[in-house]
Amino acid sequence: MSIHVNPYSDTAAAKGEESKKMQVERMFDNISPYYDVLNRVLTLGIDTIWRKKAVSLLPQKPNLLVMDMATGTADVALEILSQRPDAKVIGIDISNDMLSKGRVKVADKHLSDQIELVAGASEAIYYPDASFDAATVSFGVRNFEDTIGGLSEMRRVIKPGGKIIVLEFSRIRKFPFKQAFNLYFGRILPWIGKVWSSDPRAYRYLYESVQAFPDGKEFGNLLESAGFEKPNWQALTLGICTVYTATVPSS
Ligand SMILES: C[S@@+](CC[C@H](N)C(=O)[O-])C[C@H]1O[C@@H](n2cnc3c(N)ncnc32)[C@H](O)[C@@H]1O
Numbered sequence: 001m002s003i004h005v006n007p008y009s010d011t012a013a014a015k016g017e018e019s020k021k022m023q024v025e026r027m028f029d030n031i032s033p034y035y036d037v038l039n040r041v042l043t044l045g046i047d048t049i050w051r052k053k054a055v056s057l058l059p060q061k062p063n064l065l066v067m068d069m070a071t072g073t074a075d076v077a078l079e080i081l082s083q084r085p086d087a088k089v090i091g092i093d094i095s096n097d098m099l100s101k102g103r104v105k106v107a108d109k110h111l112s113d114q115i116e117l118v119a120g121a122s123e124a125i126y127y128p129d130a131s132f133d134a135a136t137v138s139f140g141v142r143n144f145e146d147t148i149g150g151l152s153e154m155r156r157v158i159k160p161g162g163k164i165i166v167l168e169f170s171r172i173r174k175f176p177f178k179q180a181f182n183l184y185f186g187r188i189l190p191w192i193g194k195v196w197s198s199d200p201r202a203y204r205y206l207y208e209s210v211q212a213f214p215d216g217k218e219f220g221n222l223l224e225s226a227g228f229e230k231p232n233w234q235a236l237t238l239g240i241c242t243v244y245t246a247t248v249p250s251s
Contacts, residue, residue, distance in 0.1 A: 064087040067089075067091075136248070220244065
């Protein structure tokens with residue numbers, strides 16, 4: 001299962017020469033120099049509060065080994081170390097340029113011993129079964145080429161009884177917040193993103209992919225289809241964003 005919203009419709013993309021994964025990689029490579037600053041500006045800094053909330057849901061065990069899938073510029077990995085200084089994090093991403101930005105941030109905080117950032121994709125994770133105590137994925141799962149395939153791979157590498165935490169945009173449903181937010185998210189934000197990031201499609205894709213992506217119970221069902229159990233979710237900031245948790249069956 002995947003959502004059929006792709007970043008680009010230019011020549012290579014339209015001819016089908018470039019998969020969704022390749023387009024997503026190209027898009028994040030393009031916007032990597034502006035990604036962090038645009039996140040802070042476009043969400044008025046609330047994105048940092050959402051990541052803190054997601055990370056606070058990690059299991060309360062010492063010396064956690066966590067996989068942060070779609071780690072990007074390592075904001076979640078760094079937040080994990082700030083809340084759980086004895087943890088180790090492996091951050092995985094398909095965009096080398098996002099990872100390069102992340103490595104600089106990790107080195108600046110002298111955390112290279114505890115945070116390793118590696119190139120890779122959710123669809124084929126280069127780690128053995130049951131390697132990690134928990135996994136996080138923040139604003140990444142919507143971009144997977146194969147949603148259930150990626151989630152199933154994440155389940156494979158989490159230990160039995162371990163936890164997945166997913167942070168993802170969702171759709172506001174209540175009047176008048178829905179109308180106000182859609183105006184901002186659908187029109188104003190893509191315009192700011194286009195001017196600032198020099199990629200005219202990236203922030204339009206953000207809006208379109210969020211509209212097409214399952215949220216709430218529907219996403220909970222996807223987690224179950226991928227082999228997780230006890231899906232749970234909590235809407236954040238009027239439902240702009242939702243944090244999901246689920247566990248890997250113990251036997
Ligand atoms: C919106 S960014 C989120 C980055 C970070 N998690 C955060 O919270 O800021 C999405 C990231 O997902 C990565 N990504 C998209 N599809 C992926 C896949 N199939 N496997 C691994 N990473 C992927 C992109 O390269 C990008 O860095």
